Structure formats: structure tokens, C-alpha cells
Amino acid sequence: MTDTKKMPKTPMLDQLESGPWPSFVTGLKRLAKDESKPYAPMMKDLLGQLEHSYETRKGYWKGGTVGVVGYGGGVIPRFSEVAEKFPASAEFHTLRIMPAAGMHYTTEVLRKMCDVWEEYGSGLIALHGQSGDIMFQGCSTKNVQPAFDAFNDMGFDMGGAGPALRTSMSCVGHARCEHSCYDEPRAHRRVINEFLDEMHRPAMPYKFKFKFSGCPNDCTNAIQRADMAVIGMWRDDMKVDQKEVKAFVAERGRSYVIDNVITRCPTHSLRLADDDTLKVDNRNCVRCMHCINVMTKALHPGDDRGVTLLLGGKRTLKIGDLMGTVIVPFLPMKTDDDYEQLVDIGRRVMEFFADNALEHERTGEMIDRIGFANFMEGVGLPLDPNMVTHPRTNPYVRMDEWDAAVEAYRESRKTNGAHNKGGQS
Amino acid sequence: MSARRAVESGVPELDPYLHPLLKKNYGAWKWHDRPRPGVLHHVAMSGDEVWTVRAGTQRQLDVHTVRALCDIGDRYADGYLRFTSRSNVEFMVASESQVAPLIEALGKKGFPVGGTGNSISMISHTQGWLHCDIPATDASGVVKALMDELHEEFIHERLPNKLRISSSCCEINCGGQADIAVNIQHTKPPKINHDLVGNVCERPTVVARCPVAAIRPALVNGKPSLEIDERKCMCCGACYAPCPPMLINDPENSKIAIWVGGKHSNARSKPSFHKLVVSNLPNNPPRWPEVSAAVKKIVHAYKDDAHDWERLGEWIDRIGWARFFELTGLPFTKFHIDNWRGGRGSLNASAHLRF
Ligand code: HEM
Ligand code: HEM
Ligand code: SF4
Ligand code: SF4
Ligand code: SF4
Ligand code: SF4
Numbered sequence: 001m002t003d004t005k006k007m008p009k010t011p012m013l014d015q016l017e018s019g020p021w022p023s024f025v026t027g028l029k030r031l032a033k034d035e036s037k038p039y040a041p042m043m044k045d046l047l048g049q050l051e052h053s054y055e056t057r058k059g060y061w062k063g064g065t066v067g068v069v070g071y072g073g074g075v076i077p078r079f080s081e082v083a084e085k086f087p088a089s090a091e092f093h094t095l096r097i098m099p100a101a102g103m104h105y106t107t108e109v110l111r112k113m114c115d116v117w118e119e120y121g122s123g124l125i126a127l128h129g130q131s132g133d134i135m136f137q138g139c140s141t142k143n144v145q146p147a148f149d150a151f152n153d154m155g156f157d158m159g160g161a162g163p164a165l166r167t168s169m170s171c172v173g174h175a176r177c178e179h180s181c182y183d184e185p186r187a188h189r190r191v192i193n194e195f196l197d198e199m200h201r202p203a204m205p206y207k208f209k210f211k212f213s214g215c216p217n218d219c220t221n222a223i224q225r226a227d228m229a230v231i232g233m234w235r236d237d238m239k240v241d242q243k244e245v246k247a248f249v250a251e252r253g254r255s256y257v258i259d260n261v262i263t264r265c266p267t268h269s270l271r272l273a274d275d276d277t278l279k280v281d282n283r284n285c286v287r288c289m290h291c292i293n294v295m296t297k298a299l300h301p302g303d304d305r306g307v308t309l310l311l312g313g314k315r316t317l318k319i320g321d322l323m324g325t326v327i328v329p330f331l332p333m334k335t336d337d338d339y340e341q342l343v344d345i346g347r348r349v350m351e352f353f354a355d356n357a358l359e360h361e362r363t364g365e366m367i368d369r370i371g372f373a374n375f376m377e378g379v380g381l382p383l384d385p386n387m388v389t390h391p392r393t394n395p396y397v398r399m400d401e402w403d404a405a406v407e408a409y410r411e412s413r414k415t416n417g418a419h420n421k422g423g424q425s
Numbered sequence: 426m427s428a429r430r431a432v433e434s435g436v437p438e439l440d441p442y443l444h445p446l447l448k449k450n451y452g453a454w455k456w457h458d459r460p461r462p463g464v465l466h467h468v469a470m471s472g473d474e475v476w477t478v479r480a481g482t483q484r485q486l487d488v489h490t491v492r493a494l495c496d497i498g499d500r501y502a503d504g505y506l507r508f509t510s511r512s513n514v515e516f517m518v519a520s521e522s523q524v525a526p527l528i529e530a531l532g533k534k535g536f537p538v539g540g541t542g543n544s545i546s547m548i549s550h551t552q553g554w555l556h557c558d559i560p561a562t563d564a565s566g567v568v569k570a571l572m573d574e575l576h577e578e579f580i581h582e583r584l585p586n587k588l589r590i591s592s593s594c595c596e597i598n599c600g601g602q603a604d605i606a607v608n609i610q611h612t613k614p615p616k617i618n619h620d621l622v623g624n625v626c627e628r629p630t631v632v633a634r635c636p637v638a639a640i641r642p643a644l645v646n647g648k649p650s651l652e653i654d655e656r657k658c659m660c661c662g663a664c665y666a667p668c669p670p671m672l673i674n675d676p677e678n679s680k681i682a683i684w685v686g687g688k689h690s691n692a693r694s695k696p697s698f699h700k701l702v703v704s705n706l707p708n709n710p711p712r713w714p715e716v717s718a719a720v721k722k723i724v725h726a727y728k729d730d731a732h733d734w735e736r737l738g739e740w741i742d743r744i745g746w747a748r749f750f751e752l753t754g755l756p757f758t759k760f761h762i763d764n765w766r767g768g769r770g771s772l773n774a775s776a777h778l779r780f
Contacts, residue, residue, distance in 0.1 A: 018573075021483070023483060050563075053554035070431050102443075104443050117488060217691070217692060264734055287691075315599060317597040
């Protein structure tokens with residue numbers, strides 16, 4: 001190109017280039033100045049439009065329909081509403097691509113992704129979207145397919161968008177965390193890859209998200225962000241290395257241990273004995289992780305490990321935020337069968353959701369509408385007192401089926417189904 | 426352009442991307458500590474040790490920045506790296522002696538090392554004007570401005586506990602729950618572009634989308650359109666996504682609110698939602714100084730008064746909301762009260778008071 005486009009004037013954005021934090025504006029400008037690259041004009045106009053947004057305090061993107069062959073989702077179409085002023089960035093679509101669980105990369109694969117994105121896209125990559133996707137931001141309509149083909153050839157696949165199963169996230173877990181109670185990357189990959197049809201051909205009432213955290217620290221924020229939160233859990237006694245406890249007390253002092261460990265236990269399950277050993281009331285420990293977080297050398301989750309499942313978390317739209325609530329107190333997660341059990345529960349819940357939710361209704365809203373007890377009956381999961389903070393406080397309910405419900409509860413305890421061993425063992 | 430069918434490969438296998446030391450000790454870690462801010466030291470059952478250096482990034486990365494990170498990874502960290510959910514980058518190395526050169530290299534390239542332990546990590550945030558179709562502000566800009574101001578708390582570990590911040594450019598709050606959340610708050614009902622509604626919007630969908638049933642079909646100037654009962658509308662913006670002519674974003678009336686006390690983890694207290702404490706801050710690009718000032722006020726009060734290990738919400742649970750508003754000097758108004766029947770649970774039904 002002989003006719004190089006001028007850099008737009010961006011006095012407002014320029015003010016975001018100073019300061020100690022890395023500046024995304026500097027990055028955008030770098031791309032806009034890559035005169036030898038196909039995306040330079042696009043990024044100049046993008047900067048122009050963004051400056052225009054800063055001046056007028058308004059956004060100028062609208063959606064549309066853009067996709068790749070065979071898939072009904074995964075591309076976020078963006079068309080500019082001010083394309084007559086900024087024509088080169090009139091189309092600025094995003095491709096959502098799923099990374100490996102835990103967001104691990106070789107430099108080699110990242111470099112290849114950069115090369116592809118230089119050829120077909122804008123050179124701008126968000127690592128990562130709140131959804132857990134790599135977001136390749138800024139692609140013309142005609143380049144969406146070849147860009148995707150190139151990523152697909154590298155072994156990467158499209159993530160979810162629209163009323164579909166969404167891309168998942170898992171914590172670093174087994175790869176580098178001693179708190180991890182199950183193989184999160186394995187569960188993540190096994191579950192999501194089972195339901196790719198639901199991801200790539202959106203046909204559900206609304207989005208459905210899984211998130212995988214290896215312990216109740218919930219580093220992926222699954223309880224608040226996921227329809228189904230898969231949280232690592234253990235049932236037996238936590239492991240205490242009394243030698244390390246004593247070493248910790250000797251190093252930090254008794255009052256530190258009392259103020260920061262003993263009295264911070266939410267269920268008063270910890271006691272420091274006169275000989276500086278730690279006594280744990282494991283039947284009342286609620287597995288909150290606090291003491292284990294503080295004394296990483298001395299305390300560890302027990303050996304009988306698995307997951308707790310919570311359902312119904314979501315962000316604000318439209319009835320306010322919801323947290324997931326417990327639907328399975330404990331599911332062991334050791335054998336291949338255990339992982340298949342998880343897939344099976346996922347399938348039952350998603351099928352129930354597909355059949356019963358209203359359009360644009362999330363699982364949490366659906367449960368609010370139809371009632372938690374009815375939902376549990378529908379998916380065929382047994383009830384457990386761990387599922388409530390307290391039983392009902394009003395008498396307004398038909399109780400003529402009480403005896404049958406008691407019988408069902410007794411039965412579910414007796415058969416001791418794998419996911420019904422929850423509670424204090 | 427030769428279109429071909431996708432290979433529906435799904436989530437890729439992890440093994441090819443996992444640092445060999447992490448692969449070797451997969452699922453067999455013993456304990457960890459933090460030798461300094463920004464550095465984690467994990468010890469495996471096998472006795473292997475791994476040091477992780479964490480650094481902040483701008484999340485929206487140009488290929489040159491990604492390649493700069495790759496150069497550092499190749500030179501100092503065996504060619505592997507990973508990202509945290511808050512867009513921090515992490516490099517893993519097998520010996521303590523590799524840590525200092527890595528930190529130096531990151532520093533030279535302008536990546537602040539920190540975000541571990543009792544610090545403020547990178548703000549989890551959303552798209553904003555750069556890419557979303559419904560934003561009222563630019564989350565990336567708000568975040569850059571705030572992280573510049575809070576940088577010292579990123580590179581040190583000197584807060585009572587970790588402090589997590591999120592920022593969202595509409596009331597959907599993609600940024601998520603956080604100790605402190607900076608979110609758009611609309612204050613006026615959508616202005617309707619009646620010329621467009623009939624052509625652009627599926628009106629029953631829009632009517633159904635409104636949580637308070639404030640929208641109904643209407644004929645305006647002889648054209649099918651919609652009308653809003655402005656006494657019912659609570660300005661959530663839910664109708665805007667399915668029907669862009671429902672103009673909810675407004676340069677003056679889309680304000681910024683600050684929420685506190687959200688918590689993800691189950692440690693000590695149960696997870697909690699953030700609560701509104703400040704609203705009506707101007708949406709003031711490019712640096713949103715009013716937002717930074719309010720956030721810093723809250724951070725400082727927390728830092729001065731909270732006990733070790735108390736998250737911001739747990740600190741408030743102990744000192745009470747009366748003391749929170751006193752210590753931060755923030756006003757308490759009728760808008761802080763969840764003013765509907767379901768909000769009754771947030772009222773004080775006791776004689777427990779603080780003076
Ligand atoms: C209780 C049942 C129904 C209710 C409350 C209802 C309500 C409505 C409303 C409020 C609209 C608004 C139109 C607009 O805003 O553009 C509409 C449009 C429409 N309805 Fe229904 N409807 C019902 C059943 C049906 C049924 C059973 C059919 C067809 C078999 C139907 C076909 C349509 C069509 C084709 C339109 C679009 C008209 C147009 O704008 O071109 N509706 N309906
Ligand atoms: C089976 C029942 C119904 C059907 C199929 C139906 C369908 C429709 C349709 C097609 C329109 C015209 C939309 C347009 O082109 O502007 C309409 C408008 C409307 N309907 Fe219904 N409707 C039903 C019941 C009701 C009921 C029970 C109410 C009130 C309680 C209601 C209230 C309205 C109102 C307020 C309008 C807007 C009129 C206007 O444009 O000014 N409808 N309905
Ligand atoms: S959720 Fe638990 S297991 Fe996973 S990374 Fe966080 S602390 Fe570790
Ligand atoms: S994990 Fe939590 S509940 Fe259990 S003993 Fe430790 S502090 Fe108490
Ligand atoms: S918070 Fe709202 S405006 Fe921002 S990215 Fe999410 S949906 Fe878009
Ligand atoms: S802004 Fe929200 S409350 Fe108001 S009309 Fe739209 S959907 Fe209804």
C-alpha cells in the first residue's frame with residue numbers, strides 16, 4: 001500500500017499511556033503503526049472510534065450474524081455504527097477459542113497464534129475473557145473462517161456464545177496446588193468435550209456454564225459465576241502433621257496461631273493443646289479451607305476426596321445475582337466411573353434445563369420459578385439437609401404426601417447412592 | 426476462501442502445554458509459601474520445587490506484547506507460561522536462582538511483579554467501548570486508571586487479606602462479584618428510538634425481557650413501537666441488548682457505582698455478594714478520578730482497621746455498617762436500602778446497634 005493512513009489524534013486515550021500499569025492503549029497504537037501489516041488501517045480506525053467513544057461517552061458497536069461453517073456460535077459479531085467515519089474497522093468480530101484447562105501455554109503455541117492473528121486479524125488478543133476463552137478481537141467477516149481454520153488446525157476449537165453450553169474454566173489445581181481434591185483439568189475436558197454439540201449449535205433456553213475449582217477456595221469463582229459449580233471436597237478427617245504444627249507455633253507464636261487460626265474457624269472446630277499440637281473436630285469442620293490456607297505445611301485435605309456440586313449461580317441480569325446452591329453434597333472423584341457419574345449428572349441437569357427453562361432463563365431463575373424441591377425431583381437427585389441453611393419458616397404448603405417423602409428419604413439413605421454420602425461422615 | 430468443516434476437538438489436551446515440572450508432579454503437591462510478593466514457591470511430594478513468578482498484564486494484549494512475554498518465557502522459564510483468571514501471567518522455574526533474573530526481565534519490559542497473597546491483584550473486568558455492544562463505559566480504561574493508582578498494593582503484600590476488585594461496563598456485571606466492584610449504574614429509563622423499533626426489534630421478546638413488566642407494545646406516530654412505564658422502570662438496561670433502540674446508555678445519566686464486600690472463597694465465612702456503598706459518580710474518561718478517589722478511601726479504611734485475614738466484607742461484618750460509613754466518611758441514603766418486600770432480610774431485626 002502506498003497510501004498510508006494517518007494515525008488518528010487520540011488526546012484522551014493518550015492520557016492512558018502514562019503510569020506504572022501496562023497500557024492497552026500503547027499496545028493498540030503499536031498495532032496501528034505496523035504499516036507493513038494488513039491490520040494497520042483497521043487499528044487506526046479502531047483507535048479513532050475508541051477516542052470518539054471517550055469523547056462522547058458512548059459505545060458504537062452493534063451485533064449481527066457471523067459464523068463459521070458447521071457452527072452456530074462462538075463468533076461475537078461486531079459492526080461499527082460509525083463506519084462512515086471509521087471504515088477500516090467497520091467489521092471487528094471476536095473469535096472465542098478455548099485454551100487448555102488452567103490456561104497453560106508453550107511459547108511456541110502462543111507465537112503461532114500471534115502469527116495467525118497477524119495474518120487474518122487485528123493483532124489484538126485478550127488473555128482471557130471472563131468466560132475463560134482466548135479472545136481474538138478484531139476480524140473482518142471474510143477472515144473469520146480462515147482464521148478459525150488456522151486455529152482449528154493447531155488443535156484449538158471454538159468456545160461457546162449465545163444460548164449454549166459455554167466455555168469452561170478450571171483452577172490451576174492438580175497442576176500446581178496442594179489443596180486440589182480432584183483432577184480439575186480432566187473433569188473440565190471430559191465434561192465439556194462430551195457436550196460439544198450443545199456448545200457449537202446453540203439450542204438451549206439460555207447459556208449454561210460449568211466451572212471447576214479444586215477446593216472450597218473456589219479460585220474460579222464457580223459458585224457465583226457458574227450454573228454448575230464443581231468444587232473439590234473431602235469427606236474424611238483433614239491431615240494434620242503435628243510436627244509441622246509445633247514448628248509453626250514456634251515460629252509465629254501462640255497468640256498468632258490463636259488469633260489467626262483457632263478463633264477464625266467458623267465452626268469452632270480447632271483447639272490448640274497445651275503441648276502446641278492442634279485438635280480438630282472433624283465432624284464439625286465445614287471444610288472452609290481457612291486453617292489449611294494459613295498452615296500450608298501442617299494441614300491438608302483428607303484422603304477421601306471428590307467434589308460437591310452446586311447449581312444456579314449467575315450474574316446480575318435480570319433478577320440480580322444468584323449463587324449456586326448444593327445439589328450433590330459429595331461425589332467421589334477417583335475412578336473413571338466417578339468421572340462418568342459427573343458427566344451423567346451434568347447431562348441430566350442440562351436436559352432438564354433444556355426441557356423446562358423459559359427462553360432467556362438461567363438455571364437459578366428456573367429453580368426460583370419451579371421450586372428447588374420440584375427441580376430435585378425432576379432430575380432425580382436425593383435431598384440432603386446439607387442443601388439448606390435452615391428448613392422452612394412458614395406452614396403454607398400441602399403436606400399430604402409427607403409419609404411418602406419420609407419413605408423416599410429413608411430409601412435414598414439406605415441405598416447410599418454414590419452422591420448421597422454427603423454430610424458429616 | 427475454501428471453507429472446510431471444523432474438527433470438533435473441544436478443549437485441547439493439557440499435557441503438551443504443561444511445564445514438565447508441573448507434569449511430573451501433577452496432583453502430588455505438598456505445600457507452598459511466598460518468598461516475596463509476586464513469587465510462589467511450591468514443593469511436591471517428590472521433593473521437587475517450583476518457583477512461580479506472577480506479573481500483571483493489560484489483558485488486551487497486542488501481538489508484540491505477547492511475543493515479549495514469549496521471549497521472557499523462552500529465555501528464563503523453559504518456554505512455558507500460564508495465565509490466571511485475572512489476566513496475570515505466570516512463569517514457572519525449577520530453581521530459586523532463576524527467580525531474580527526473571528523478575529528483572531519482567532520489570533524491564535514494564536510488567537509489574539506482584540498480585541500474590543495479601544495484595545490487590547489485577548482487576549477482573551469486561552470489554553467496554555473497545556468491543557461490547559452494550560457498554561456505558563470503558564472497563565479497560567477504568568481499570569488502567571485504577572491499577573495505576575493501586576499499583577503499590579499490587580507489588581506489596583501489606584493488606585489484611587487479599588483484595589479483589591472487578592469492574593463492569595453495564596449492570597449485567599460481567600466483571601463479577603468482588604471485595605470492591607466498580608459498575609455502571611443507569612439512572613434514567615431508556616430513551617426509545619421509535620423510528621427503529623419496528624424494524625429492528627422483536628417486540629414480544631423485548632416486552633418479556635423486562636424484569637418489572639414496564640414495557641408494552643404501542644403505536645407511536647402510526648408505527649408499531651414500544652412504550653415504557655417510567656414509574657416502574659428501574660433502569661436495568663435488560664431491554665437494550667435485544668433491542669438497541671431502547672437507548673439506556675447516556676453520557677450524563679449513566680453513572681458509576683461502587684459495591685463492597687463480595688467474596689468468592691468459602692474460607693471462614695460463606696461466599697457473599699457485594700453491597701452498594703457509593704453511587705452517582707460521573708462516568709469521566711479518560712481517568713475517572715472520582716472513582717479512584719472513592720476506591721482508595723475504602724481501601725485505606727480497610728487497610729487501617731481490618732484484622733489479619735479479614736476480607737473486606739468480613740471486616741464490615743465485624744465492625745458493622747454504621748462504623749463502615751463512619752470510617753470511610755461515605756454518606757448513607759435511602760438508596761442503600763433494598764426497598765421491597767424481599768429486601769426485608771437486609772434490615773436489622775434486632776437490638777444490636779453500634780454508636
Ligand atoms: C397468549 C398468546 C399470545 C400472546 C399474549 C401474544 C402476544 C403478542 C404480542 C404482544 C405481539 C406483539 C407484536 C409486536 O410487538 O411486534 C404478538 C405478535 C405476534 N404474534 Fe402473538 N401472542 C400470542 C399468541 C400467538 C400465537 C398462537 C401466534 C401464532 C400462531 C401468534 C403470532 C404472532 C405473530 C406472527 C406476531 C407478529 C406480528 C407482527 O408484528 O408482524 N401469537 N403477539
Ligand atoms: C390471546 C390473547 C392475545 C393475543 C393473541 C394478543 C395479541 C396482540 C397483538 C397481535 C397485538 C398487536 C401488536 C401490534 O402490532 O402493535 C396486541 C397488542 C396489545 N395487547 Fe394483546 N393479545 C392478547 C391478549 C391481551 C391481553 C389479555 C391484554 C391485556 C390484559 C393485551 C394487551 C395488549 C396491549 C396493551 C396491546 C398494545 C396495543 C397498542 O399497540 O397500543 N393483550 N396484542
Ligand atoms: S480452587 Fe483450591 S485447588 Fe484450585 S487453585 Fe484454588 S486453592 Fe488450589
Ligand atoms: S477447614 Fe475451616 S472449618 Fe475446618 S477446621 Fe479449618 S478453619 Fe475450621
Ligand atoms: S459488563 Fe455489560 S457492557 Fe460490559 S462487557 Fe459485559 S455485557 Fe458488555
Ligand atoms: S431498563 Fe429494565 S426496567 Fe426499564 S424498561 Fe428496560 S428492561 Fe424494563
